[in-house]
Amino acid sequence: MISLKDTLRSLVRVGYDGKVFKTFRGPQASERFSNEVLVLRHLEKYHCPFVPRLLHSDSEQLLIVTTNCGQRVEFIDPKRAAEVFDELKVYGVRHDDAEPRNITYRIADGRFCVIDFEFATILPHF
Numbered sequence: 001m002i003s004l005k006d007t008l009r010s011l012v013r014v015g016y017d018g019k020v021f022k023t024f025r026g027p028q029a030s031e032r033f034s035n036e037v038l039v040l041r042h043l044e045k046y047h048c049p050f051v052p053r054l055l056h057s058d059s060e061q062l063l064i065v066t067t068n069c070g071q072r073v074e075f076i077d078p079k080r081a082a083e084v085f086d087e088l089k090v091y092g093v094r095h096d097d098a099e100p101r102n103i104t105y106r107i108a109d110g111r112f113c114v115i116d117f118e119f120a121t122i123l124p125h126f
Helices: 029-045 078-091
Strands: 002-006 010-014 020-024 054-058 063-066 103-106 111-114
Touching: 020 029, 029 054, 029 063, 029 078, 078 111
Parallel strands: none
Antiparallel strands: 002 010, 010 020, 020 063, 054 063, 103 111
């Protein structure tokens, strides 16, 4: 596995099969894990095409396994980044950590995607 991120809040690794493994740790790890699982399930229910799919979750290990949504972008115009995050609202989600580090680019279809939903909010009308 290749380590992509190793911080106090999480460890993110990519397997050789392309799956993404995220282990939550640090302050409020359990709550952040539960929220990300909830939001990813919601987005799947509404068929959001530009977010990772939740493949597995383990509440004992605070681990989620998702599909890969491409490579992180080095630069994105702030206006375009805002548009990408605004698209989530159509699916009933506000990201709440709308930073370029949470945008990836999927070469297969030339699509910007959004990752990292541990602080996201499901909007009330959904």
